[in-house]
Amino acid sequence: MFSAFVIAFAMYSKIPMPRLEWTEKNMRYAMCFFPWIGAVIGLLEVGFWHLCGLLELGGWFRAVGLTLIPVAVTGGIHLDGFLDTVDARSSHAERERKLEILKDSHTGAFAILGGIVYFLLSTAGWSELREGQLGAAAAVFFLSRAYSGLAVVSFRQARKKGMLATFAEQAHRRRVRWVMLASILACSAFLVWLSPLYGGLAALTALGVFGYYRYFSYREFGGVTGDLAGYFVQVCELTVLLALVLAERVAALL
Numbered sequence: 001m002f003s004a005f006v007i008a009f010a011m012y013s014k015i016p017m018p019r020l021e022w023t024e025k026n027m028r029y030a031m032c033f034f035p036w037i038g039a040v041i042g043l044l045e046v047g048f049w050h051l052c053g054l055l056e057l058g059g060w061f062r063a064v065g066l067t068l069i070p071v072a073v074t075g076g077i078h079l080d081g082f083l084d085t086v087d088a089r090s091s092h093a094e095r096e097r098k099l100e101i102l103k104d105s106h107t108g109a110f111a112i113l114g115g116i117v118y119f120l121l122s123t124a125g126w127s128e129l130r131e132g133q134l135g136a137a138a139a140v141f142f143l144s145r146a147y148s149g150l151a152v153v154s155f156r157q158a159r160k161k162g163m164l165a166t167f168a169e170q171a172h173r174r175r176v177r178w179v180m181l182a183s184i185l186a187c188s189a190f191l192v193w194l195s196p197l198y199g200g201l202a203a204l205t206a207l208g209v210f211g212y213y214r215y216f217s218y219r220e221f222g223g224v225t226g227d228l229a230g231y232f233v234q235v236c237e238l239t240v241l242l243a244l245v246l247a248e249r250v251a252a253l254l
Contacts, residue, residue, distance in 0.1 A: 001029060003020055004027070004028065004029040004030040004032065004033060005030075005033045005036075006018055006020055007020075007027055007030040008030045008031065008032075008033035008034050008036075008037065009033065009036075009037060011030070012034060012037050012074060012077060012078075013037045013040070013073055013074055013075070014072070014073060014074065014075040015037075015040070015073065029175070029176065029179075031149045031152055031153065031176050031180070032149070032175075032176055032179045032180075034145045034146075034148070034149045035142045035143075035145040035146040035149060035180075035183050035187075036142070037073070037074070037145060038140075038141035038142035038143070038144060038145040038146075039141070039142045040073060041069060041070050041073050041074075041138075041141040042138035042139055042140075042141045042142060043138070044069050044073065045066055045069055045070075045134075045137070045138045045141070046134060046135070046138050048062070048065050048066060048069060049062065049066065049131070049134055052065070059127050060127060062126070062127075063123045063124075063126035063127035064123055066126040067119060067122045067123045067126055070141065070237070077230060078229075078230035078231075078233040078234050079115070079118075079230065079234060080227075080230060081226060081227035081228065081229060081230020081231050081233075081234075082114070082115075082118065082230055082231045082233075082234040082235070083107065083111035083112075083114060083115055084101070084102050084104075084111065084227040084230075084231075085102065085227050085228055085230070085231035086110050086111050086113075086114035086115075086231075087101050087104075087107070087108040087110050087111040087114075088101040088102050088221075088227075089216075089220065090108075090110035090114075091110075095220065095221060095222055098220060098221060099158060099159065099221060099222075099225070102221075102225055102227045102228075118234065118238065121238060121242065122238055122241065125238070125241040125242050125244075125245050126241065128245045129241070129244065129245055130248055132195065132198070133195070133198050133244045133245075133248060135191075135194045135195070135199075136191055136194055136195060136198045136199045136201075136202040136240075136244060137202070137240065137241055137244055139187055139190060139191050139194070139199075139202070140191075140202055140206060140236070140237055140240045140241075141237060142183070142187050143184065143187045143188070143191070143202075143203070143206050143236075144206060144232070144233045144236040144237050144240075145233060146180050146183040146184045146187060147180075147184060147206060147207075147210045147213075147232070147236065148229050148232055148233050149176065149179075149180045149183075150177060150180035150181065150184065151210070151213065151214070151224055151229065151232070152176075152224070152229065153176045153177045153180070154177060155214060155217070155218075155223060155224045156218065156222070156223035156224070157223050157224060157225070158217070158221045158222045158223035158224060158225045158228070159223075159225055187203075188203040191203045197247070197251070198244055198247065198248075201243055201244065201247050202240045202243070202244060205239055205240045205243045206236055206240055209232070209235060209236040209239050209240075210232070210236070213228070213231075213232040213235075213236075
C-alpha cells in the first residue's frame with residue numbers, strides 16, 4: 001500500500017516522493033490514493049485563506065494564491081489535459097483527428113484562450129467566495145479526483161495506450177471501484193454535514209459534471225483518455241466554485 005501511495009503522489013503531484021519501481025503489483029491500488037492529493041490541496045487552500053487573513057493581505061492576493069496552489073501541487077498535469085482537450089474539442093473535427101490533437105505536443109490558439117479564461121474565472125470565483133463556503137470549495141479537490149478515479153476503472157478507454165490506459169490496466173478494478181465509490185459517498189456526506197445548502201450544492205454539481213464528462217467523452221472521443229481526465233478535474237473544480245458563488249448571491253437576493 002505504501003508503494004501504491006508513493007506512485008499516486010509521484011505521478012499526479014510535485015510532492016517529493018521516494019523512488020521505487022513501478023511494477024504491476026505496486027500500481028494495483030495506486031488509484032485509491034489519487035483523491036488524497038486533492039485532500040492535500042484542500043488543506044493548503046484553507047491554510048492559505050487563513051494565513052492571508054492573519055497577515056491582512058488583500059482579497060486579490062488571496063484569490064490569485066488560491067488559484068495557483070493546485071497548479072503548484074500538481075505541476076499542472078491536469079491543466080495540461082484541460083488545454084489539450086480544449087484544443088481538440090474546438091477543432092470540431094472527426095473523432096480520430098481529435099485524438100491526434102490530444103497527443104500533439106504543440107499548443108493551439110484555443111488552448112491558450114481556454115487557459116486565460118480558466119484562470120480569470122477561477123481567480124474571480126475565489127475573490128467572491130465567502131468564508132462559510134470555503135470548506136465546500138476545498139473538499140471538492142478530493143471529490144473531483146475520486147470521481148476521476150472511478151472513471152478510470154469504469155469508463156471505456158478511448159485508446160489502448162497511454163498513461164491512463166496503463167493505470168486502468170494495472171489497477172485491481174473491482175476494489176478500486178469500491179474505494180472510489182466509498183470516497184465519493186464519504187466526501188459528499190462530509191459536504192452536506194459542513195453545510196446542507198452549499199455542501200449539497202457542491203456534491204450535486206460535481207455529480208452533474210461527472211455525468212457530462214461521460215457523455216461528451218463517449219460521444220466525441222469514444223471513451224476517456226488521460227487528457228480528458230485532466231479536463232474533467234479542472235472543469236469540475238471550477239464549476240463547483242462558480243456554483244457556490246452564484247448560489248450565495250441568489251440566496252442573498254431572495
